[in-house]
Amino acid sequence: IVIGLLGAAGSAVTGLTDWSGTTKKKQKIGLMHGMLNLGATALYTTSYLLRRKKKERGAAIALAMLGYGITGLAAYLGGHLVYAEQVGVDHTQVSAEYPQDFVAILPEKELSENQMKAAKAGEISVLLVKQQGEIYAIANTCSHLGGPLCDGELKPDCSVVCPWHHSEFSLKDGSVISGPATEPQPKFEVRVKAGQIEVKLAG
Ligand code: FES
Structure with a gap:
């Protein structure tokens, strides 16, 4: 029981982090879960305290059984939040859809200095940014809950702030500068060939 209670405390901290950065509907389900x-x-x-006092053992077991039933219900809601509502899921999971070889996604002349632009590499939305003559490319879909980074705020220090919950990511390597996001953005290698910006998933 003690180990379970310690685990519950740890889960509560991570759950609270996910809960604070999600939508109202999901927060309602999360509140019930919590x-x-x-x-x-x-x-x-x-139940633990009764067991320690070595009295009312029957009541202690009954309370633990009731707790078990309620935990099952909470687990069902937790599963719904993750699998159906995609809370706490990395929305930029690197998959086979990401280009492994260079693909042209935008004419270079269409990207101005200090401009953010989303372009498609197949089904993947890529955020392109030019700063101080350098072109950067990271996944445009925020790893937190899927916000469009191209609608966020471009910072002068080579980072972008998500418009939905204000996670900040480095354009240089996709790393998280500040949350609630915890997973980095996939980063792309960039080259310009025949006037076209080409990207491929960084290895
Ligand atoms: S979607 Fe939540 S920080 Fe981007």
Whole structure:
């Protein structure tokens, strides 16, 4: 029971981080999930205290069983949040759809200095930015909840802020500068050939 209670505390911290940066509908489900877990934690804690006092063992077991049932319900909602609502899921999972070889995605003359532009590499939306003559390319879909980075704020220090929940990513390597996002943006190698900007997934 003690190990379970310690695990619950850790899960609550990560869950709260995911919860704070999501939509209202998902927050409602998340709130229910959290309240159920809180209730189950209280039941298990009481059960543990009764066991330590070595009295009312029957009541202690009954409370733990009730906690088990409530945990099952909370787990169902947690699964729904992850699998159906995509909360806490990296929205830029690197897959075979990302270009492994250079593909042309935009004429170079269409990208001005300090401009952000989204262009398609197959099905993948790529954010292109030119700063101080250098062209950078990272995935345009925010790893947090899928916000379009091209509609965000371009910072002068080679970073972009997501318009939805304000995660900030480095354009140089896609790394997270500040959350709520925890996963980096996939980064692309860039070259200009025959007047076209070409990208491929950085190795
Ligand atoms: S979608 Fe939430 S920070 Fe980008």
